[in-house]
């Protein structure tokens with residue numbers, strides 16, 4: 001596949017990332033109207049028919065109008081400009097201006113695989129992913145309640161954004177309005193385990209628990225935090241509290257371009273089902289808003305994969321392992337996402 005117009009990635013990085021699954025939308029964002037999304041500088045249209053979800057290039061082959069301006073009718077995508085209709089496999093099925101005239105076979109949209117999983121719609125721009133989707137059973141488990149924030153566009157690279165999610169050293173500094181404990185800046189030694197498709201790390205943390213926390217019960221609360229990263233940009237954080245209470249956060253960063261990311265933030269919990277969704281999500285919104293200004297301001301925007309750039313200390317093991325993993329995935333130095 002050719003690189004997208006105005007591609008912000010190096011050719012090698014683009015191809016390495018195009019061979020991975022990335023989410024383009026939350027499943028509940030794609031209902032009866034086509035949705036426009038950008039992934040790896042490619043403009044995509046995501047739409048739903050009775051057969052499921054579809055992802056295609058957001059470009060009508062007739063005169064280049066975005067198909068996301070159109071609509072879905074009888075399980076086909078209709079272009080808003082001259083009404084050409086496209087089936088879910090991309091074939092043009094109707095040219096209203098020329099009824100009965102055969103339609104060239106080449107009049108066929110470029111489509112991509114579309115998989116609905118964990119409440120997200122995922123695609124892969126090479127047509128066949130070289131790496132697996134994450135394995136997050138809680139998000140499908142009916143004993144867990146699943147909620148999500150609206151997807152967020154940040155002016156940051158996907159790698160900077162997910163590395164921030166993996167970083168345990170910033171809690172005491174950035175998150176003092178929520179769970180960060182200013183009294184506990186020390187990062188105890190932890191181990192990072194390489195898994196077939198990512199990284200695993202466990203980290204105990206005595207979190208601050210202010211009154212506006214949905215878990216309000218005492219001023220500090222012990223968390224056992226379990227990180228499972230799936231390369232390149234998906235991470236599940238299982239937060240275990242005593243009494244078998246489990247609060248799972250899945251963050252998946254979709255690289256819109258080398259310096260822009262769409263963040264999908266889902267929560268699944270097996271307790272406190274009486275708390276309102278607003279209460280839970282207001283807390284998460286606050287946590288995320290503590291991260292955002294720093295992540296958007298980090299320079300360079302690119303994540304330096306050469307470990308001689310930036311300083312890596314023992315407390316940064318997870319980040320170091322993450323950067324090494326991206327190199328193994330085929331990303332170059334300097335990496336631009």
Ligand code: FES
Pocket residue numbers: 060061062063064065079080081082083084
């Ligand atoms: S541009 Fe789509 S039908 Fe003409």
Ligand SMILES: [Fe+2]
Pocket residue numbers: 164165170174175287291
């Ligand atoms: Fe954070």
